[in-house]
Amino acid sequence: MAVMTTERPQMELDEFREIAIAAERRDVVLEFINGRIGVKPVPDGDHGEIIMWVLERCLAQRPDLRLYPEQGLQVANYRNGRAKPDGSLAPRRNFAGQGEWADPSGVLMVVEVTSYDTDANRRDRVEKPQAYAETGIPVYLLVDRDAGSVTVHSEPDNGRYESVVTLAFGHVAELPGPVNVTLETEELKEFIR
Numbered sequence: 001m002a003v004m005t006t007e008r009p010q011m012e013l014d015e016f017r018e019i020a021i022a023a024e025r026r027d028v029v030l031e032f033i034n035g036r037i038g039v040k041p042v043p044d045g046d047h048g049e050i051i052m053w054v055l056e057r058c059l060a061q062r063p064d065l066r067l068y069p070e071q072g073l074q075v076a077n078y079r080n081g082r083a084k085p086d087g088s089l090a091p092r093r094n095f096a097g098q099g100e101w102a103d104p105s106g107v108l109m110v111v112e113v114t115s116y117d118t119d120a121n122r123r124d125r126v127e128k129p130q131a132y133a134e135t136g137i138p139v140y141l142l143v144d145r146d147a148g149s150v151t152v153h154s155e156p157d158n159g160r161y162e163s164v165v166t167l168a169f170g171h172v173a174e175l176p177g178p179v180n181v182t183l184e185t186e187e188l189k190e191f192i193r
Contacts, residue, residue: 046191050113050143051086053187058089061181065108066092072101073110076134083131087111089139089179109139109179114146116193134159139179145192150185152176 055067067087075083082101089109095102110132125142132140133156140153140161148169153161154176167173169192173183 046145047086047113047115050145050188050191051111053191054087054111054141054143054183057183058179058181062179064091065089066094067111068095071095073104073107073135074101075104075131083110083128085110085128085132086113104135104137107137109141109175110137111141111143113143116145129153129161129164130159132156133161138177139175141173141175143188148189148192150183150188 051067051069055069058065058067067089069087070084071088072082072084073088074081087110088095088104088107089111090106091108094106110128112128125144129140129142133153136156138154138156142151142153144151144166147166149166150169150173151164151166152173152175153164155162163176165173167185169185169188171185173185175181175183
């Protein structure tokens with residue numbers, strides 16, 4: 001007697017890449033998670049303004065560093081060991097000569113800005129902090145448009161950040177070493193719905 005299975009074969013990564021390229025022209029971004037396709041909206045203009053806001057403040061206070069948008073990083077135990085943070089703060093030329101999925105060893109901070117989608121909670125508040133801490137990235141800054149706050153994760157140890165400080169927009173956020181940047185977040189109030 002033959003045994004029937006209802007399990008579908010998983011999609012190959014190359015097949016996913018072809019579909020993802022086509023989807024980008026339709027205002028969505030596809031993610032490949034455990035052999036399945038996930039959909040999230042393309043970042044809006046306010047999302048981009050927030051990234052530029054963080055970039056400007058970091059560059060003004062730390063001209064030796066750069067905030068690299070959407071640089072793929074090799075990370076521990078997250079979506080096949082890959083993440084594309086909204087920004088990666090690292091010394092100038094840190095990613096020169098590296099491919100799409102770079103070694104994160106020179107990264108001092110990653111930045112994520114929440115999108116208005118159903119996966120934001122799991123992705124930005126649960127999975128990514130764990131992956132970035134496991135990878136040893138010193139600081140994870142979450143600009144949470146839903147909550148109107150910034151959360152500074154620091155002191156990665158044993159797969160988690162020991163220090164997690166959340167401040168409502170309007171407060172001053174101190175990004176600890178090795179970043180050493182101060183963010184006056186009042187302006188972020190302009191970029192939430």
